[in-house]
Amino acid sequence: MYFLSHTKKVSEDLSAAGQLTSEELKQAAEEGFKSVLNLPSPNEAGFLNDEQQQAQAAGLQYANVPLKPSCPQVGKLTPNSYRRSQIIKH
Numbered sequence: 001m002y003f004l005s006h007t008k009k010v011s012e013d014l015s016a017a018g019q020l021t022s023e024e025l026k027q028a029a030e031e032g033f034k035s036v037l038n039l040p041s042p043n044e045a046g047f048l049n050d051e052q053q054q055a056q057a058a059g060l061q062y063a064n065v066p067l068k069p070s071c072p073q074v075g076k077l078t079p080n081s082y083r084r085s086q087i088i089k090h
Contacts (some may be wrong), residue, residue, distance in 0.1 A: 019046050022054045029058040041066035 007017040020028065025036065036055045040047050042064070048054070055062040 018053060019048070020051075025058045026054050027049075029060050033060065035061040035063070036066045038062070039067045 007015050008016050015033070017024075018037070019040075026038070036051070038051060042049070044066075052062045052064070
């Protein structure tokens with residue numbers, strides 16, 4: 001069972017969710033997620049400045065890859081772009 005009702009399983013290795021809280025990061029790790037791929041840029045509303053530290057404290061790998069919907073690279077991002085493990089992106 002997923003820790004958030006708004007978490008959507010995209011594939012066996014990738015799930016998508018909205019902005020996560022510190023508690024939700026811990027729950028994600030407890031449920032077997034290994035990595036967090038954060039797509040908003042640091043200047044976007046709701047961006048948690050210490051999310052990387054919170055994710056790592058929960059035992060999760062963390063990457064912030066800011067994407068703009070108009071960017072041509074968005075379509076090239078796949079679960080295989082990262083090491084094979086359960087990833088939650090938001």
